[in-house]
Amino acid sequence: MLLKIVEAIKGIAPVTKVSRDPEDPELFIVTVRFPREEITYMKEVLQKSYGDAESRYGSISEGGMDEEGVDAWIYVEGDLNSLDDLVERVRRSEDVLGTLELKGDRFGALIYPKGSLSAFAVHMAYLISKVLPPEVKTFPLIGYELTKECIEISVYVSTAEECSPEHEHVHEHGHEHEHENEHEEVVP
Amino acid sequence: MRELMSVAKNLRDRPEVEEVVVNFTSARVTVVVDPAYVENLLRDALEKAKSSYEEFGPLKELGESELEDGTFELTLSVERGRFRDLESLARKRGDEIVGLEIGNGELKAKILLRSASVESAVKPLMEELKKLKFIVEFAGAELEISKSAVFAPPPVSLGSKVAGGQTLLSVPLKYRAYLDLCMELGNHYLSTI
Numbered sequence: 272m273l274l275k276i277v278e279a280i281k282g283i284a285p286v287t288k289v290s291r292d293p294e295d296p297e298l299f300i301v302t303v304r305f306p307r308e309e310i311t312y313m314k315e316v317l318q319k320s321y322g323d324a325e326s327r328y329g330s331i332s333e334g335g336m337d338e339e340g341v342d343a344w345i346y347v348e349g350d351l352n353s354l355d356d357l358v359e360r361v362r363r364s365e366d367v368l369g370t371l372e373l374k375g376d377r378f379g380a381l382i383y384p385k386g387s388l389s390a391f392a393v394h395m396a397y398l399i400s401k402v403l404p405p406e407v408k409t410f411p412l413i414g415y416e417l418t419k420e421c422i423e424i425s426v427y428v429s430t431a432e433e434c435s436p437e438h439e440h441v442h443e444h445g446h447e448h449e450h451e452n453e454h455e456e457v458v459p
Numbered sequence: 460m461r462e463l464m465s466v467a468k469n470l471r472d473r474p475e476v477e478e479v480v481v482n483f484t485s486a487r488v489t490v491v492v493d494p495a496y497v498e499n500l501l502r503d504a505l506e507k508a509k510s511s512y513e514e515f516g517p518l519k520e521l522g523e524s525e526l527e528d529g530t531f532e533l534t535l536s537v538e539r540g541r542f543r544d545l546e547s548l549a550r551k552r553g554d555e556i557v558g559l560e561i562g563n564g565e566l567k568a569k570i571l572l573r574s575a576s577v578e579s580a581v582k583p584l585m586e587e588l589k590k591l592k593f594i595v596e597f598a599g600a601e602l603e604i605s606k607s608a609v610f611a612p613p614p615v616s617l618g619s620k621v622a623g624g625q626t627l628l629s630v631p632l633k634y635r636a637y638l639d640l641c642m643e644l645g646n647h648y649l650s651t652i
Contacts, residue, residue, distance in 0.1 A: 351468070354464060355464065358464070367483075367598045368483055368597070368598070369482070369483060369484050370480065370481065370482045370483065370484075371467070371480070371481040371483075372478060372479070372480045372481075373467050373468065373471045373478065373479045373480075374471070374477070374478040374479075375471075389484070390598075393483075393484060393598045394598060394599065396642075397598055397599055397600040397642065400600060400642040408605065408641045408642070409641060409642040410486045410605075410639075410640070410641050410642065411483060411484050411485070411486045411597065411598075411600070411602065411640075411642060412484045413485070429641070
């Protein structure tokens with residue numbers, strides 16, 4: 272199964288490694304690597320997308336961009352009645368909804384604008400899920416890392432019938448990585 | 460997405476739910492339980508438990524302590540002859556006798572009050588969560604509930620307050636239930652990416 276996973280994903284991007292969760296033999300973390308050149312195009316898209324965010328969502332409560340200008344996030348708050356509208360705008364703009372919080376009559380939504388590294392990584396996680404054998408369940412993005420040479424994106428996959436990642440990681444704008452206990456199994 | 464909205468709104472409307480957080484990139488729905496609601500239930504349950512056990516005649520000692528997981532223990536002394544009745548009551552209430560000391564014609568029993576625990580306070584919510592089944596559209600994919608709800612209470616102390624000044628972004632670390640999601644295969648959105 273491990274080999275099948277690696278072979279399937281190789282069609283999308285080079286698999287850097289597959290790690291097995293030490294506590295769950297049916298759970299793996301697959302990491303794929305993309306050349307850094309992908310970012311040049313992303314930067315241009317992101318600059319426009321981030322600049323236009325306010326016009327897309329009315330007003331944004333918070334927002335930020337990383338030092339390199341490749342990743343960005345915006346936080347939109349509003350009345351619950353306007354939530355459906357917000358979700359529709361996210362969908363139309365090809366942004367990615369990262370987190371949605373409902374509290375009382377208010378909502379808060381963390382959004383990764385189109386062109387951001389976070390949005391790219393989420394779409395990549397999705398593409399990975401599409402090429403895996405049907406018996407393999409996939410979980411969305413678990414993290415990405417930007418190095419001088421490449422972008423590494425990690426995704427959980429499970430071969431268990433009832434998938435249960437039991438993951439303890441926390442994503443905050445897609446930057447946290449807590450995989451200290453991984454056991455690396457494959458480095459093609 | 461509408462299905463998730465509907466589920467999330469229904470959850471948020473429950474009296475014990477303070478906040479619902481859906482994190483798509485870590486594929487997890489977190490239900491934050493209102494600590495005041497839980498604490499009220501705990502106090503009520505504790506008082507009821509005390510009244511039940513007080514019926515065992517003169518209680519020479521009645522103590523209570525809160526354990527790390529929010530469960531209470533009662534320590535009480537009963538006449539030796541009444542131990543079977545006490546054991547029967549504890550079983551009936553779902554509590555557990557976890558310690559016994561034999562004294563002069565009496566027994567000192569330590570009872571773990573499972574009936575006055577956080578787990579029991581959030582049981583109705585957890586039952587409700589376990590029934591949930593929904594699929595949500597996410598960035599062109601579909602995410603589905605992949606496992607039943609997990610309740611993970613960190614160590615708590617009664618009477619403590621949730622820190623003030625929290626924004627919607629920072630979730631209180633008190634009583635939380637989790638539902639995990641995973642990507643569905645075979646959906647029809649690939650062509651749009």
